[in-house]
Amino acid sequence: MTTKKGIEVSIAASIAAKLARVEVIAAYPITPQTHIVEHLSEIVANGELEAAYVNVESEHSAMSACVGASAAGARTFTSTSAQGMELMHEILFIASGMRLPIVMAAVNRALSSPLSIWGDHSDVMAARDTGWIMLFCENGQDVVDSIIMAFKIAEDRRVLLPVMVNLDGFSLSHVIEPIDLPSQEEVDSFLPPYNPLYTLHPDKPVTMGAYAMPELYTEAKYGQEMAIYNSKAVVKEVMDQFSKQFGRTYKPVETYNVENADTVLIALGANNENFKTAIDALKEEGKELGLISPRLFRPFPAEELLNALRGKKTVAVMERVMPGGAMNGPLFNEIASLVITNGLNIRLENYICGLGGRDVQTYEIVEAYDEIVSSKKVVHADNKNFGVIGVRS
Amino acid sequence: MAKPMDQYKWHELKVGCVIEEVGNAVEYKTGDWRSSKPVWSDEKCIKCGLCWLFCPDAAIYQKDDGLYTANLDYCKGCGICAKECKPGAITMVEEER
Numbered sequence: 489m490t491t492k493k494g495i496e497v498s499i500a501a502s503i504a505a506k507l508a509r510v511e512v513i514a515a516y517p518i519t520p521q522t523h524i525v526e527h528l529s530e531i532v533a534n535g536e537l538e539a540a541y542v543n544v545e546s547e548h549s550a551m552s553a554c555v556g557a558s559a560a561g562a563r564t565f566t567s568t569s570a571q572g573m574e575l576m577h578e579i580l581f582i583a584s585g586m587r588l589p590i591v592m593a594a595v596n597r598a599l600s601s602p603l604s605i606w607g608d609h610s611d612v613m614a615a616r617d618t619g620w621i622m623l624f625c626e627n628g629q630d631v632v633d634s635i636i637m638a639f640k641i642a643e644d645r646r647v648l649l650p651v652m653v654n655l656d657g658f659s660l661s662h663v664i665e666p667i668d669l670p671s672q673e674e675v676d677s678f679l680p681p682y683n684p685l686y687t688l689h690p691d692k693p694v695t696m697g698a699y700a701m702p703e704l705y706t707e708a709k710y711g712q713e714m715a716i717y718n719s720k721a722v723v724k725e726v727m728d729q730f731s732k733q734f735g736r737t738y739k740p741v742e743t744y745n746v747e748n749a750d751t752v753l754i755a756l757g758a759n760n761e762n763f764k765t766a767i768d769a770l771k772e773e774g775k776e777l778g779l780i781s782p783r784l785f786r787p788f789p790a791e792e793l794l795n796a797l798r799g800k801k802t803v804a805v806m807e808r809v810m811p812g813g814a815m816n817g818p819l820f821n822e823i824a825s826l827v828i829t830n831g832l833n834i835r836l837e838n839y840i841c842g843l844g845g846r847d848v849q850t851y852e853i854v855e856a857y858d859e860i861v862s863s864k865k866v867v868h869a870d871n872k873n874f875g876v877i878g879v880r881s
Numbered sequence: 882m883a884k885p886m887d888q889y890k891w892h893e894l895k896v897g898c899v900i901e902e903v904g905n906a907v908e909y910k911t912g913d914w915r916s917s918k919p920v921w922s923d924e925k926c927i928k929c930g931l932c933w934l935f936c937p938d939a940a941i942y943q944k945d946d947g948l949y950t951a952n953l954d955y956c957k958g959c960g961i962c963a964k965e966c967k968p969g970a971i972t973m974v975e976e977e978r
Binding site: 585586587588648685686693694695696697698700701703704706707708710711714715 | 885886887889890891892894895896897898899900901903
């Protein structure tokens, strides 16, 4: 039995990677960085973890070094943020295509320009279709637990895919939270050493990352797609196993007050804690609002979301990214696709909020709720298909 | 590969498309790409070996008599050998197919 300890979430994330006994960490501290790889460098330098800490010359090289390390059979970890993830972008596809179980803590932050170091989901949404399994965290405990679960999911022989553990920049990465850090023995009994299927080794040479002619590329990508589709069963299995062993319950899709409400929000990440506060405030006024929180974003948990959505009248998708000229935000587009292709009769609304570190206030959600249920377009100015909460106009 | 590429089903490919057989690139006859082939004039050849040295595909080899020729299974017809040949002993001749 462990006890909760006040700790910065980034530091806790690095301790989670240490508890997972990572063997290679490759990182380049481009601005904006976090304490995740910084603290891991201290852990390794202090001799507390037997790992190779590779200082590279860019984030592109950081992910490339992770690809090499994972191909050689090492348990591999890195962390990035915002522009750094953009620089890694090319290699994200290579890691998933080569089926390498790298785990990365992605501290979600706004992209330049304008320059920002603050939190939103612009970086991860630009990387959403890179073939990585993606988990989203609401609080520091989620981050620690998700990193430990991520290795077990990634390294499962039925999966063998990289996993991105997403945590919101600043509102999660730089805050001090009470976190229950499991003991090394507990983590060891949950997460066995990595046993790779193929490794780069001179005793048994193999070719990895080879060229595919037009006759094979479609089959290769289809195989990869099937792997990420089928990984959901393993994600669930690992979450169940974690819940049983550590007593903290995780599900691919979590809900809050949905059983009482006709109107629900869907959102990813740390803002969900603000939304829960707003839901509680609304409840005191006699208004019911629910929240659906996909903890798993890739593979898209369609069945679980459908189960949560069935019977609802209105769904508002809350996103921390500008659509960039699209009809709506990326999460909305997927929810709309799910609702329409399954013939559900649900009114869909889309709100953009919390860009570039802007706090989402409880009263703003309460106001948005009144708009959602009345379907009077107050926030939806300028003829768009989405509203932007808090924008001064 | 055990069978032609266009006969593989998706689930028959290894995880991450790993290739477990060593050196199977030899099975891929890149000579198919060629539109012209190098032809040596044995009279002009001074056996310097520059063609052998420059061939990017290692498709040129020295015969027992010391003269050179190309393995047309792998020669892509790039023409580097003809360009580099100092005495002008190599001519690129268009393939007739």
